[in-house]
Amino acid sequence: MAERRGLTPLQLDALREVGNIGSGNAAVALSAMVDKKVMLSVPRASLVPLVKVSDLVGGAETPVVGIYLHISGDASGSMLLLLEENSARELARLMVSGEGQGELSTIEQSALQETGSILAGNYLNALSQMTGILLKPSVPGFAMDMAGAIIDFILVEISQSEDYVLVIETEFDVMQHKIRGHLILFPDLGSLDIILGRLGVSAD
Amino acid sequence: MTDGTLIEQVVNVGVAEYFVTHNPHVLASYGLGSCVGVALYDEKRRIGGLAHIMLPDSKAISKPGGPGRYADTAIRAMVEEMERLGSRRRDIKAKMAGGACMFTIPGAKNPKNLPGPALGMQIGERNVEAARRTLEELGIPLVAEDTGGDYGRTMRFDVSDGRVTISSIKHGVKEL
Numbered sequence: 094m095a096e097r098r099g100l101t102p103l104q105l106d107a108l109r110e111v112g113n114i115g116s117g118n119a120a121v122a123l124s125a126m127v128d129k130k131v132m133l134s135v136p137r138a139s140l141v142p143l144v145k146v147s148d149l150v151g152g153a154e155t156p157v158v159g160i161y162l163h164i165s166g167d168a169s170g171s172m173l174l175l176l177e178e179n180s181a182r183e184l185a186r187l188m189v190s191g192e193g194q195g196e197l198s199t200i201e202q203s204a205l206q207e208t209g210s211i212l213a214g215n216y217l218n219a220l221s222q223m224t225g226i227l228l229k230p231s232v233p234g235f236a237m238d239m240a241g242a243i244i245d246f247i248l249v250e251i252s253q254s255e256d257y258v259l260v261i262e263t264e265f266d267v268m269q270h271k272i273r274g275h276l277i278l279f280p281d282l283g284s285l286d287i288i289l290g291r292l293g294v295s296a297d
Numbered sequence: 298m299t300d301g302t303l304i305e306q307v308v309n310v311g312v313a314e315y316f317v318t319h320n321p322h323v324l325a326s327y328g329l330g331s332c333v334g335v336a337l338y339d340e341k342r343r344i345g346g347l348a349h350i351m352l353p354d355s356k357a358i359s360k361p362g363g364p365g366r367y368a369d370t371a372i373r374a375m376v377e378e379m380e381r382l383g384s385r386r387r388d389i390k391a392k393m394a395g396g397a398c399m400f401t402i403p404g405a406k407n408p409k410n411l412p413g414p415a416l417g418m419q420i421g422e423r424n425v426e427a428a429r430r431t432l433e434e435l436g437i438p439l440v441a442e443d444t445g446g447d448y449g450r451t452m453r454f455d456v457s458d459g460r461v462t463i464s465s466i467k468h469g470v471k472e473l
Binding site: 156237256 | 311312313314327328329330331332351352362363397399400401420421447448449450451465466467
């Protein structure tokens with residue numbers, strides 16, 4: 094494996110705080126949308142080997158719904174809302190009346206896409222306010238497929254030559270509804286110095 | 298572990314990895330999206346390899362990582378390893394799968410802020426092209442492929458008989 098970019102415990106703590114503030118804000122928005130209580134896990138911030146990224150969400154073949162947004166502005170990266178199929182259906186149903194199994198209807202898909210957009214918007218907003226870094230999400234893309242397939246091109250975008258990606262990940266849980274999902278921020282490694290600098294934990 | 302002839306041994310070839318063997322293993326790449334799986338097989342000697350390719354071209358990257366990541370270097374590295382195990386170039390054939398476009402986002406910019414789709418939106422297609430070009434340069438015939446589209450695939454390659462199967466959530470299992 095090629096060289097690995099080290100991060101100090103202090104830097105990882107600061108990045109975890111990024112996850113905390115971002116996902117906290119996103120959870121408030123989600124809670125308001127579905128009118129239910131939303132629980133958050135303690136965020137993880139870590140350098141993950143490329144081959145291990147899909148393990149974060151249960152393995153490369155796990156069927157999931159992914160809502161993807163590209164981040165541009167002062168720093169770039171990707172934001173991904175990942176839901177297991179059943180959670181996605183359940184969440185869609187809280188917002189639009191749907192029924193049955195199988196493919197999600199167009200309306201359910203748009204509802205989920207909109208959810209992804211709102212969560213990412215709130216997450217990035219909180220982050221922008223905290224750091225003064227402008228972060229603009231793109232319109233959301235939607236896919237329902239194997240987790241590995243949904244994640245692999247994000248790795249391409251953020252890691253052209255490194256064997257690791259930085260993952261800031263929070264799990265959330267909509268209470269009483271068996272809805273669990275992951276909100277994942279993948280900063281481009283090129284943008285990492287900018288973010289660390291603004292957090293006051295630069296390399297030197 | 299013994300060289301299991303009774304127990305099928307599956308080797309998981311992860312993102313940016315490749316694996317070459319003359320044992321009767323099954324090589325598998327799970328959840329290929331824009332990534333491309335390239336299987337090389339020497340039927341005469343039952344030597345095979347599988348690469349899980351992420352990017353088209355190592356030469357386009359200023360500080361390229363390991364060879365398994367790029368179409369140009371991964372395929373060459375596998376051929377060299379197969380030749381070391383006794384393969385002849387003229388006996389090697391290729392099959393490939395993957396290179397999908399999982400998301401389309403209107404108005405998304407590529408990293409250089411040029412108009413057009415973001416890098417990830419077209420990377421699958423470029424991976425497929427680069428793999429095809431590299432195989433051509435090496436004189437290795439591409440005998441079957443299942444590429445493109447907007448869905449993920451899992452590729453399994455049985456080195457004991459050369460069979461390649463592709464499975465996807467949308468289209469089930471098929472043999473390549």
